Amino acid sequence: MTGSFGRVREGRRFNWRHEAAPVLAVAGLAADYLSPPAAWTMVLPFAFVVVLLALRKWAFAAAVFLLCSWMLIPTAARAVFAVEEMRGKHDAFWIAGVELQSLDGPIADPCVPKYVGFTTLPVGPGHLINPRWALRRAIVSFTELHNFMVLERWQQDVSDVCTDSDAAPRDADAR
Numbered sequence: 001m002t003g004s005f006g007r008v009r010e011g012r013r014f015n016w017r018h019e020a021a022p023v024l025a026v027a028g029l030a031a032d033y034l035s036p037p038a039a040w041t042m043v044l045p046f047a048f049v050v051v052l053l054a055l056r057k058w059a060f061a062a063a064v065f066l067l068c069s070w071m072l073i074p075t076a077a078r079a080v081f082a083v084e085e086m087r088g089k090h091d092a093f094w095i096a097g098v099e100l101q102s103l104d105g106p107i108a109d110p111c112v113p114k115y116v117g118f119t120t121l122p123v124g125p126g127h128l129i130n131p132r133w134a135l136r137r138a139i140v141s142f143t144e145l146h147n148f149m150v151l152e153r154w155q156q157d158v159s160d161v162c163t164d165s166d167a168a169p170r171d172a173d174a175r
Contacts, residue, residue, distance in 0.1 A: 020055065021052060021055060021057040021060045022060065024048055024051055024052055024055075024057075024060070024064075025048070025052065025060040025063055025064050027048060028044070028045045028047075028048025028049065028052075028064045028068070029045065029064060029067055029068065031044040031045065031048070032044050032045040032068045032069050032070075033069055033134040033137075033138060034134050037137065037141065042070050045064055045065070045068035045069075045070065046065075046068075048064050049061045049064050049065050052064060069138060069141070073138060073141050073142050073145060074145060076142055077142055077145040077146040077149060078149070080146055081146060081149045081150070081153075084150075089116075089117060090116050090117070090150045090153060090154075091116070091117045091118065091119040091150070092116060092117070092118050092119070092146075092147045092150050092151070093119055093120075093121050093143045093146055093147060094118060094119070094120055094121070094143070095120070095121050095123050095124060095139070095140065095143060096120060096124050097124055097125070098124075098140060100140070100143060100144055100147060101144065102143075102144050102147035102148050102151060103147060116150060116154055121139070121143065123139055
């Protein structure tokens with residue numbers, strides 16, 4: 001009953017492979033969500049997935065893979081978009097106090113289809129969820145990706161919604 005690292009403790013030996021898997025899983029997710037938003041950071045969680053696969057910890061490797069920001073955020077955005085697609089009405093999300101690149105153009109555009117609404121997410125100061133740092137970046141990433149999907153859908157349908165008289169002033173201003 002003395003300690004760890006090979007010493008007998010209550011009849012069991014310390015198994016570092018058993019203890020390392022949850023630590024590696026948390027470290028992989030922390031490295032992913034705490035890293036800056038850049039393409040090279042995709043390597044971080046997948047390196048931990050490879051290490052966990054080498055240790056034959058399949059469940060931990062799958063959890064890191066599915067919960068990393070490169071899988072979870074796009075999957076969540078696609079799921080919300082699919083539900084909106086079934087409803088027949090898309091909402092572009094915005095967060096109070098946060099500038100979203102995806103909403104720079106569509107707010108003032110006269111050709112916004114009727115099925116596109118604007119919904120404020122209940123996130124930020126004064127709401128139940130007031131995220132900071134990594135969680136805030138994840139929520140903003142989800143919102144941006146979802147809005148870009150709504151805008152892409154809107155651009156596909158813009159010829160059906162926008163008449164030539166609405167589009168003419170925009171073309172004249174572009175010249």
